[in-house]
Amino acid sequence: MLIPHPLLGLRDAQEFTYLGDAALLNRPDGMAEGAEAAFAEYVYLRDNPAGVHRELWFHEQGDRSWLVVTRDTTTHEILGAELARDVKLKGGAA
């Protein structure tokens, strides 16, 4: 798979490590009411869709940036990639 890095162009997926669903960008507030349940859900539960999936890839053997890659889990087709930083500043991965 080739990942279209927004700064570096097409890069081999082998240069990246995979973390998981981009919803992990939306970390719950540890001080809020019901934080324990919110964290249990955040840490352990996943949507795990068959189809379009937004997910976090780390360019470990590259520029060490975190990307949000949009990919189809039924075909492995990569539909886009953004810097995770930009996604987060725009207000999360939802």
Place this chain on the structure above:
Amino acid sequence: MHFSGLRVIREALTGHKGWKPLWRNPEPQPAYDYIIVGGGGHGLATAYYLAKTFGRARIAVLEKSWLGSGNIGRNTTIIRSNYLLPGNEPFYEFSMKLWEGLEQEFNFNAMVSQRGILNLCHTDAQRDAFRRRGNAMLLAGADAELLDREQVRAMAPFLNFDNARFPIKGGLLQRRAGTARHDGVAWGYARGADMRGVDLIQNCEVTGFRIDGGRISGVETTRGYIAAGKVGVAVAGSSSRVMAMAGMRLPIESHVLQAFVSEGLKPTIPGVITFGAGHFYVSQSDKGGLVFGGDIDGYNSYAQRGNLPVIEDVAEGGMALMPMIGRARLLRVWGGIMDMSMDGSPIIDRTPVEGLYLNAGWCYGGFKATPASGYAFAHLLATGRPHETASAYRLDRFARGYVIDEKGVGAQPNLH
């Protein structure tokens, strides 16, 4: 139809005209007491034990494709009970004991072959960990032997003992482990269930659950609505998709695991050999092909096929361990979809929906668990209580902090 040596001879003399299909192909009834979703190894085993051991009637298995079309037909056929943790080891040893009596139990040749599994170690620390694991296995009634380098060499002289990075220092051997014919297992359970009146309904995909006031009343399928008293879901690989129809999110990611087989070779590999440090394990099928595999690809996937980098990685592991296979040609590569759970261990439990039960999260270790998984799930469905060896496989163990993490890598499914 009972299988025996005498029967084979009689059929041979009479032109093989007496063989019948192994199961019926019934139309779905409007209602059942128990519906098992998923006609793979675990689902068929569940139906079998539900009918035979627990004496339950009016059971159906719903399969969206043909029986045994998922991971039971795509695995590398290894059976073993060499786990460490108390939540796991008694369960897998229970499974191992069921394997040992399976063919007599369901009167079908599943080609169970206890040719042993050897896990290789390369450092003192790894040997200590294996000693501890071996002792845990012995405590649960399994067998385990710690081998030194020369004992390993006597068993498998073709291994590369002097690899610069991972020199072989010894191994943990379980002699009762081995392999089984994966399709034969599915067919044996299917036939046994069918003989006891279970309706095996193929090409019948579940498209929804009907839930009234928090209780399951039946399933919507591509062949109409079917009412049910209890529904058990055993669809590992697709658990998240199916349970989403009941409004549940699971502690599971689906990942692709690739498997490989070489051309047929003369008998050379005595049992199953695992090279964990190099992400490679291998056995030799009765037909002669080397059956081997390694790590999952590592990203969410429902594609049933993987990518080339992992093929290269597995081939490198094989070459590092046994350079003699360098000239063997690869015949086939395929992929299966794994329910990778958040702690690497499975789930056999009830759900928040009354009457709806879940069997999921088998990671890449579901095949060896098939008999015990079916037995324990049938026990749960029939009695409402978990089987004594499966009581740790709770769905809520993650939130409660009782994870069963053999590798100790945390909530990161692609590392289990």
